Each structure stands twice: as C-alpha cells, then as structure tokens.
Amino acid sequence: MRPLxxxxxxxxxxxxxxxxxxDYFARAGVTWSRDLVTDRIINDIxxxxxxxxxxxxxxxxxxxxxxxxAVEASLTTATLSASETGTPDADLGSLRTGAVMLGLDGPIVxxxxxxxGAGLITYWPADDSGIFARGGTTRFLAxxxxxxxxxxxxxxxxxxxxxxxFHRFTTEELESxxxxxxxxxQRVGVTVGLARGLK
Amino acid sequence: MxxxxxxxxxxALSVTLVAAIAVACSDMSSPERADVYEWRLITxxxxxxxxxxxxxxxxxxxxxxxxxWVEDTLGLPDHLRAGIxxxxxxxxxxxxxxxxxxxxxxADVIVRGAAAPTGVIGPGTVPGPTAARHRIRLHSMLAPExxxxxxxxxxxDNTELVLPIRTYLEPRFATTDPGLPACLALTATxxxxxxxxxxxxxxxxxxxxxxxxGIEGPSDRDRETAERAYHxxxxxxxxxxx
Numbered sequence: 233m234r235p236l237x238x239x240x241x242x243x244x245x246x247x248x249x250x251x252x253x254x255d256y257f258a259r260a261g262v263t264w265s266r267d268l269v270t271d272r273i274i275n276d277i278x279x280x281x282x283x284x285x286x287x288x289x290x291x292x293x294x295x296x297x298x299x300x301x302a303v304e305a306s307l308t309t310a311t312l313s314a315s316e317t318g319t320p321d322a323d324l325g326s327l328r329t330g331a332v333m334l335g336l337d338g339p340i341v342x343x344x345x346x347x348x349g350a351g352l353i354t355y356w357p358a359d360d361s362g363i364f365a366r367g368g369t370t371r372f373l374a375x376x377x378x379x380x381x382x383x384x385x386x387x388x389x390x391x392x393x394x395x396x397x398f399h400r401f402t403t404e405e406l407e408s409x410x411x412x413x414x415x416x417x418q419r420v421g422v423t424v425g426l427a428r429g430l431k
Numbered sequence: 432m433x434x435x436x437x438x439x440x441x442x443a444l445s446v447t448l449v450a451a452i453a454v455a456c457s458d459m460s461s462p463e464r465a466d467v468y469e470w471r472l473i474t475x476x477x478x479x480x481x482x483x484x485x486x487x488x489x490x491x492x493x494x495x496x497x498x499x500w501v502e503d504t505l506g507l508p509d510h511l512r513a514g515i516x517x518x519x520x521x522x523x524x525x526x527x528x529x530x531x532x533x534x535x536x537x538a539d540v541i542v543r544g545a546a547a548p549t550g551v552i553g554p555g556t557v558p559g560p561t562a563a564r565h566r567i568r569l570h571s572m573l574a575p576e577x578x579x580x581x582x583x584x585x586x587x588d589n590t591e592l593v594l595p596i597r598t599y600l601e602p603r604f605a606t607t608d609p610g611l612p613a614c615l616a617l618t619a620t621x622x623x624x625x626x627x628x629x630x631x632x633x634x635x636x637x638x639x640x641x642x643x644x645g646i647e648g649p650s651d652r653d654r655e656t657a658e659r660a661y662h663x664x665x666x667x668x669x670x671x672x673x
Contacts, residue, residue, distance in 0.1 A: 270458045270459065322492060322524055362522070362523050362525060365520065413459050416457045416458070
C-alpha cells in the first residue's frame, strides 16, 4: 500500500470526537537520528542529520477508562552532513521531517504512561540535490514512548515525553544509483511541553 | 490473565521488539562503482626521477565553488552553466560546485571562445610570473562542428596544479553552422570534466569524456569515475601564482 493513501485511510478512521472529550498537547525538544545513508567510495561515507530541534503536537481521545487513542504530529529540522574518513564533514544543507503517528496510550505507574503507534514520516530537503535529487520521500513509521504529566493548573499539565521510532529510509535517487535495500533508521526524541484536557 | 498467559505475552512482546530493532538497524548496501576508466594524468616523472608519474587531482572542498570566467561569445556562458549543473548532478555529497564569475583575475578556470594558443606543450618550461612549470594540453578535436582544449600547468615537481586552468572552445567553420550550439554545449561540459580533474579520455564512445563525445551529459560510467576521482586522495594541489 502506498503511504499517502494509507494516511488518508488512517485519518478517515478517526472518530469524530466532541472537543470537550479531547486531550491536547504541544511539546518542544530535540530528536537524534541514526545515519540516513552509509556508502563506500574508496572510504566509508555516512550521511546523517545532527540533533534536530523538534516540535510535537497532538490530541488524545478516551476509548476506555484508562486508555486513549492518540494522534501525534512532529516536525524536525536539522543540518544534514556527510562524514568521510580523513576529511572534514561536508554540509549538505537543511533537512526537515514531518511525522504523523496514530496510536494508543495507557498507564504504567503513577503519572507515567506508555504510548505506541504507527504512521508516516516525510523528508523535505531544502533543495532537490544529492541523495534527494529526485525529491523527498515518505516512509512508514512505527514507534513507542512514555509520557510523564505533572499538574500545574486546573486543566493544564506539564508534559515530558520520550519517543523512539523506526522506519526504513531510501530515496528514488539512491535506488536509481543501485543502492540496495534501505537503511534502518532509529530516532530518539525528548520533548517537554504542556497538555490540556479533561481531568 | 494467568501467569502462563502473561509470560507468553511478555515473550511475544520481547521477540517482536528484538525483531523490530534488528530490522531498524540493518544498513543499505552501496553500489560497487567498479565501471570506471583511468582518469588520472600519466606524465613524465618529476625532474630528476626516471619513469612515469600518475597525477590525481580534485578540487578540495575549501576551494568550492570553483570560479569560472567565461568569455561572453558563442553562448558560452549558458553552455558552461548547463555543464556545471550536469556535473553537480553527478555527485551525492556535494563534492563539486562551480560558478561563473565576472572577474577573470580571480578565476580558477578561464574559458575562451578561441583557438588554443600554440606554444610549449608537454615537458618544458612555460614562462610564468613567478615559477616555471610544464603545460599539458588535453584535446577534444574530433567533432565536425567545434573543438576544445584544456591546458594544465603543472609544477616541475609534479605536486602543484598552477591556476588558472585554461580552456578553449571554438567553432571549426562558420558560427552559423546549425550544429554548432549543440557541439559547443557538449564540448563545454566535456572540457569542464577535464577542469574538474578527469584528466584522461574514456575509451568508451558512449561516455561524455570520450575524445569525440556524442552525448550531452555524463554517462553512468562518467559518474562513477568522477565519484571515485573525488574520493581518492589527490597528489596534485591547486595553487595560485598571480
């Protein structure tokens, strides 16, 4: 199944919730990602983003007394660089990603909750060159994490989250040049923000 | 949930997690890039040494973008810009970049729409402002409509490429020849390949770096050769002696 039709189906499957039932949250932080490309031209070469400032937005809807269905979108922007043995890193420009995940969350202990889900991640390069010469790419994504919420006002919580997700990365340009398979990418993110919802 | 079921559920979850991590960690495989031709300059050894020397050159990242001055005739500036775009497209990691500049005194490469001058070619002394060097000319003169040449000035010890590199592009006959723009376009891109560091011609007629190229842009073999050229440590450094 192609990623974009899959996204439409996922969004269509969301229940139409009353606004009062929905829990909203917004967080900011950083995301680390494994190298997107490993190559060898005489020397080993790796291409990866640095630590990426991250913005996460989402909403959750109760589906059982202690469980929620949730949708979470995250945006990152980072500088892509190429590293090669014996040479200085090369700046390959900026790279943005946008990810949307649908999932579930439930209790672990106290104010700590788990979250797991699946969705899509899209890569938006600043310009169509190099590994993105034929444009960005959209990939399936799966991940999990934990949220800690601490009440700070009547309907507001301070929210700290950790996320881990993975997907397979390649681009049309890499495929056209004979790169086999795709690269397993793990990302780890830490964010802090506010959540507002029903108590 | 019974203990047995709980243990089974934890075991299944653990196996799933381990499988997911294994899938997430595996790497893509890179292409071989084995289909290349010899691009390095094979010339007489440095003064005092017998035999031949193999000289490898590519523009260091610190020198990018390479500054190219182009004589404004025969549509050469547009041909050079198109050639720069074609060669940039070859690389995955921004190994090469160039720009057309207006001041020839600051150029790394000078392109003229004229015949290459006659003079000392090959080992010998070329009069220069500060130092002697020998000049090597790379010809491209088999096309019916136009011809090109690129001159490289190499220091006597074969360690320095003295800038600027000089490239010449000229029509063979009338400038009204309908095939001339296409010939100049591909010859400009071919000569730019020499100025990038591909100092030899490909033996394959379907490559842009063939002595009489028939294609406008770099072939897969040209691309793989250029990629290797830009990752092999060079033994020739660009120097300016103005």
